[in-house]
Each structure stands twice: as C-alpha cells, then as structure tokens.
Amino acid sequence: MLYHMSCALCMSSKTLLLRSQSAVPLFSAGQVIFRNNPPSASAMSKDTLHSKIKTAEVVTAHPEPQNGGALDTRPVKKRENYISWEEYFMSVAFLSAQRSKDPSSQVGACIVDEENKIVGIGYNGMPTGCSDDELPWAREGLYLETKYPYVVHAEQNAIMNRNAASLKNCIVYVGLFPCNECAKLCIQAGIKEIVFVSDKYKDQEVFIASRRLLDMAGIKYRQFIPRSRSIVLNFDVIDPALFAAQT
Numbered sequence: 001m002l003y004h005m006s007c008a009l010c011m012s013s014k015t016l017l018l019r020s021q022s023a024v025p026l027f028s029a030g031q032v033i034f035r036n037n038p039p040s041a042s043a044m045s046k047d048t049l050h051s052k053i054k055t056a057e058v059v060t061a062h063p064e065p066q067n068g069g070a071l072d073t074r075p076v077k078k079r080e081n082y083i084s085w086e087e088y089f090m091s092v093a094f095l096s097a098q099r100s101k102d103p104s105s106q107v108g109a110c111i112v113d114e115e116n117k118i119v120g121i122g123y124n125g126m127p128t129g130c131s132d133d134e135l136p137w138a139r140e141g142l143y144l145e146t147k148y149p150y151v152v153h154a155e156q157n158a159i160m161n162r163n164a165a166s167l168k169n170c171i172v173y174v175g176l177f178p179c180n181e182c183a184k185l186c187i188q189a190g191i192k193e194i195v196f197v198s199d200k201y202k203d204q205e206v207f208i209a210s211r212r213l214l215d216m217a218g219i220k221y222r223q224f225i226p227r228s229r230s231i232v233l234n235f236d237v238i239d240p241a242l243f244a245a246q247t
C-alpha cells in the first residue's frame with residue numbers, strides 16, 4: 001500500500017516515494033524508477049513549476065538477459081540513471097522534511113559545501129526541550145496561539161546542526177524560499193546561494209524583505225526544476241529476496 005501526500009513523500013513498508021505531486025505509484029521489485037507523469041491540464045494551470053517539468057521518463061531495471069542465457073561478453077558499463085547532485089541534495093531536504101510535525105508545511109533544508117559534501121540538515125520544528133505536543137500548531141488566531149513565534153525553521157535548524165566550522169560559500173537546498181529571518185542567518189553564515197522548490201509566499205512582507213536582503217548581500221537564489229516529479233526509494237533494490245516472503 002502506498003500513502004500519497006501532495007508535495008511530500010509516499011511511503012510503504014518497502015518503498016519511499018519522494019514526489020512533488022501525487023502520481024501513479026511507481027515501483028516494482030528489483031527496479032529503481034525515476035519517472036515523470038505528464039501533468040493534467042488542471043494541474044498545469046495551477047502549478048507553474050510542474051508545467052516547467054519536461055515529460056520524460058527514465059526507467060532502468062536490472063536487465064534480463066536477451067540472448068537466451070549465453071555468456072554475455074559485452075563490456076559492463078556504468079549505471080546511467082543515477083540521480084544528479086542537485087536531485088540528491090534536494091531529496092535529502094525533502095526526506096528530512098518528513099520528520100516535521102508541522103501539519104501544513106513540512107520544510108527541509110540541506111546545506112552543501114564547495115566539495116558537494118553535506119554539512120547540515122534540518123527541518124521545521126519546535127525548539128529542543130519545548131514540547132511539540134504543548135505548543136500550538138495553528139496558522140491563524142491570536143499570534144501567541146499560533147506556531148509562528150515558536151517554530152524553528154528548516155534553514156535555522158540546518159545551520160545550527162552544521163558539522164563544519166564554517167558555512168562560507170555553501171549552498172542551501174530548501175523546500176520553501178527562506179523568510180527574512182532565515183535570510184539574515186544565511187547571509188551572516190556566508191552562504192553563497194539558495195536553491196528552493198516553492199516560493200508560494202513570495203508576496204508576503206517577510207519574503208519581500210528576504211529578497212531585499214539577499215539581493216543586497218549578493219546571495220544568488222534560484223528555483224530547482226526537477227527533471228522528474230518523484231524519486232522512488234525502493235528498499236527491495238538492495239536485496240529483492242528480503243521482502244520476497246511478503247509479496
């Protein structure tokens with residue numbers, strides 16, 4: 001069984017499906033599948049990001065011998081459908097976001113240094129030692145009864161969780177465009193670029209302020225355009241026999 005969540009990760013006991021929009025479940029034993037599903041007309045009009053994604057499909061499985069089992073003397077080539085660095089880092093951010101308790105927006109961030117090494121990961125959540133059962137998760141109402149004054153943003157957690165002495169010239173991969181407070185921290189940390197998936201709050205003042213600060217500080221920001229809507233993590237791929245009894 002697969003759980004489908006918009007802009008989230010679908011998970012069954014064997015499969016994690018990272019996707020930016022619900023789509024047809026895509027997994028089978030022994031296969032790793034990256035796949036794009038053409039957006040429906042209504043989805044396209046609603047979502048400019050998805051309309052930019054090319055319709056493409058990359059499906060590579062362990063190939064069955066095509067020669068009746070005779071010894072295959074062709075040179076073994078390297079695997080070709082591996083994910084790109086950017087897909088990898090953004091997927092780590094999205095996977096991290098799945099730890100978030102925020103009922104409306106689960107945001108993850110992944111900070112990467114100049115050698116493509118991950119130096120910090122975080123997601124939005126309440127501060128350590130502050131109960132996320134007692135603090136509010138509401139979006140609306142009296143300010144002090146909403147989550148906003150309490151929640152630590154994904155970027156803030158990723159910066160605090162860093163395992164490097166400096167974040168100078170690092171890139172942040174994040175699900176949502178940073179707010180002004182996160183922009184300030186990124187600037188002070190020496191981060192050089194922000195790669196985001198959604199800018200859904202771009203007209204709100206804190207995000208306008210954020211762009212103003214980032215522009216002044218010369219920090220680049222750009223939207224991540226995935227080549228596929230979903231990335232499947234199939235726990236079967238490492239050893240199909242592991243789950244054979246369950247299927």
Ligand SMILES: Nc1ccn([C@H]2C[C@H](O)[C@@H](COP(=O)(O)O)O2)c(=O)n1
Pocket residue numbers: 102104105106107123124125139147151152153154155174176177178179182
């Ligand atoms: N760049 C961002 C933007 C927002 N967040 C967090 C803050 C909240 O927990 C949530 C947004 O909630 P919403 O207003 O959509 O209900 O996302 C973040 O971590 N990083």
